[in-house]
Amino acid sequence: MALTRRGMAGMIAGAMVTATLRPAFAAGGEVRMLIWDGYADPEWVADFEKQTGYTVRATYATSADEQIAKMKASGGKDYDIVAVDSASIKTFVDQKLITPLDMARLSSFDNLLPDFKNFQGPIFGGVRYGVPLAWGSLGLVYDKATFPEPPKSWAVMWDPKYKGRVISQDDANNNINLGAIMLGLDDPFNVKPDEFPLIRTKLAELRGNLLTYFAGFDEGTTLFAENNVVLMFSMGELSAIALQKKGFDVGYAIPDEGALGWMDSLTLSAGATNVDGAYAWMNFLLQAKYGADMTKKFGYGSTTSAEGAPDYTSRLKWAKPPEDLAMRQTVWNEVRSGAN
Amino acid sequence: MDDRRDLWRMGWAAFCLGLPFLFVLAPIGTFILYSFWHNESGALVREFTLENYRAFFADPVFRSIYLQTVALCLGATIVNLVAGYGIALFASRRPPRLRFALILMFMLPLFTSYIIKVYAVRGILGHRGVLNELLIASGLISEPITAFIFSQSAIFLTFIVLYLPFAILPIYLSIERIPENLGTASADLGGSQMDEIRHIILPLSLPGVVVAALFNFVMTFGDFVTPTMVGGTEGFTFGRIVFSQFGVALNWPLGAALAVILLATSVLAVGVAGLAMRWSTAR
Structure with missing residues (x-):
């Protein structure tokens, strides 16, 4: 499911962010992200770069297997942020490819809608490894x-x-x-x-x-x-x-028995070199305004905005x-x- | 001077031998090796075992799908041999220019992508396909006939459409090579056209038939895309089982063993074809 969702979103988006060339000024340089299509729209990236002085480099994966291979190859040193789905996040934790989030630095967590604040998927042994960003279902x-x-x-x-x-x-x-x-x-x-x-x-x-x-x-x-x-x-x-x-x-x-749901979280790579930049991006992206824009542009459910979103989240069984x-x-x- | 030429020659030989080694033998060797390893809770264990082969012979699903696939591919091969032979013979009896046009016409599909042809077949046979639309428009039926597609017979039909050119070409080439004066001699001795076909053309063109059979069987046996796309719920062939081991199951050793069995079946087909060829030329 993941692969096609990405392919489709890629077609709808029609545009891809790659290395954005920009003189390195102000705060700490480049934020490198291993994500899915639709998670770094060029307009948001432009806003982010203007506001914070960081630059963004997004790499798009086509499958969780590919993500794991890429992360394992360098122990995560090639990326600061990884977008991980709820079915594979355990592997990332077990293989020590991602690292716990410092909640004191994640000021945007309060922006999450209640359902997603309580979502247990990215929590292992009481420790939070990811913050939910987007979701969908198999209806x-x-x-x-x-x-x-x-x-x-x-x-x-x-x-x-x-x-x-x-x-x-x-x-x-x-x-x-x-x-x-x-x-x-x-x-x-x-x-x-x-x-x-x-x-x-x-x-x-x-x-x-x-x-x-x-x-x-x-x-x-x-x-x-x-x-x-x-x-x-x-x-x-x-x-x-x-x-x-x-x-x-x-x-x-979504029938009464329920349906399968997928939920992607933003996580911090175990090899992150630009930790400040990574938190800056998480705090930036997890705002209702970008969540609503993501739903509008890519059809994903957002964790920060219910605008235009379906009402069946409570009936989904998160993968x-x-x-x-x-x-x-x-x-x-x-x-x-x-x-x- | 000589040294340098020798060096060149050796380099060239190394290149010619190295390429097939690198791109054919090494990969095959790798998956044969994999087929003797096994998976334990998701991790590869590099110890020699026959477990994967035992799994194939012990599992009724693997065995029955294997036999079904062999039967399906043999059937398609036989139909294509008969049809291909008829077309090749017909074409070879036409004047040269028409002959060329005919053969070209049958080879034309080879210039199109395989996947487009499968989609085309589906566009013709589908519920809202050309065939049903025609039948409905002509008033012969009022509801679309659903039996055309998503069944074993749809796979069979698609195999025939896709692989017929691979039957026609080798047969045609082997008929072409038969000297014309043999036919003239046969006619001089009072032989009918049927006699000529039975006693001269058929035996002498057998190598082409063998090659055609080989092409058709090996290619249909390995094809798992056509069955998936037109076979519906019955579109599950041995190639699909091999494929399934490389998906979420991620059982590469078992997948490799099943691929070895697929390869062995094809090699066996080549062996039988070789024997048939030797037998036909020895006579």
Whole structure:
């Protein structure tokens, strides 16, 4: 999901900040950031540089794996700030790639909306490693002509009435999460061994009702557009927006069982050389005005502004590192092979 | 003077041998090596083990998908051999200029990107595709036929469309090489056209058929993009299983072992093809 979200945002943004050339004056030079698309809009960077005298160098990653590889290569010395998603932040902490935040220096923390102040994702052993910046969900895209009211349950995807008109992601991890959410498991990211067969059966039933699986954001919207699809387990809010732009009358729902959410936090690299600059950027970016602008420009939910943001944050299950990815892949392969 | 020339020659030889070593043998060697290691709680353990191969033979999912994929690819190969042979034979019997135009026409798809062709096939077979629109417009059906796409048969059909040129070309070239006077002699001796095809052209063009079969089988067997894109929920082939081990599962050793099995299957196909070739030329 992360990869496509980034690709899409990149296209929408259309512009990228790279090394900004500017004479080094005033306070301490360059802030180097390893982030996702949409987290350093050129307009914000210009404001920041004018206000503080720092310069910004942003490097955009395409996957968490790539981030980890880049950070490990230099022990984090190449970056001051890293934007980390909630599913991989534990790895960053375990591998000592990021370092605890000094809350006394993070004056912008008060700007966070209450939901995100209380978000436990970046806290390990009582110590805070990151400050939430942006979020999104993996919801249900539905055809409004078929469903005048947003579907209340994911079970609608299993309904034989819509056989052959439903599409779903071809992703092991997200499907196991969906199955776990459908079964109402307490913790969808910590599936017990005896629960896997139940999830497998559930997903195998869904397979029979699907038109096809899709891999990637664009593939999902294309398949929806080219066939008479009415329901999609989507890769995020942007899927509905992209389809609406193509002229399809679709809605985006978070069913009552809940849905998967992703949450990215800004963290301080263990090898940061410009710590002052890093805090300056965090304090600068975490303002309602930039949060609202991010939602407007890139469609991400913001942690500092509810302006234009959806109201379903409380129903999202924030992605955590799952119990056993290899096991999830094995179960998913069994579902895909039709061996059930 | 001689020394310098020797040096050049040695350098050139090293270059010619070094490139394939660096870009073909070394990577293959690496993944064969990986296939004998294993993962333990996410970390690579560099100890010799047959665990990954045992996993393949013990796992009913791996085995059944493997056999299904072999059957699918053999089927597509056979259809393409028959169709390719017919087209190649037909083309070779036309006057030279028409012959060239015909072959060029069938080779033209090779100038287009593979992925565009898959999308094109989907655009034709899809629910709102050209074929359905035509059928609806002509009044033959009122609702789009959904069976055209997202099934095993869609994969089969797409394989045939994509890989037919690789069957036509080698067969055509081997038919072309058969001296014309053999046909004339056959006719002089009272042989019919069917006799000529059966006793002269078919046996002499067998090497081309073998190469065509090889191309088709090896290429379809390794293709995991087509099944994903047009196969729907049935689009799960052996290539996809290999691929899945390099995703979130991040089990490179198992993925490498499965890739070795894929490679071994292709090598086996080459071996069978070689034997068939020797058998056909020996006769």
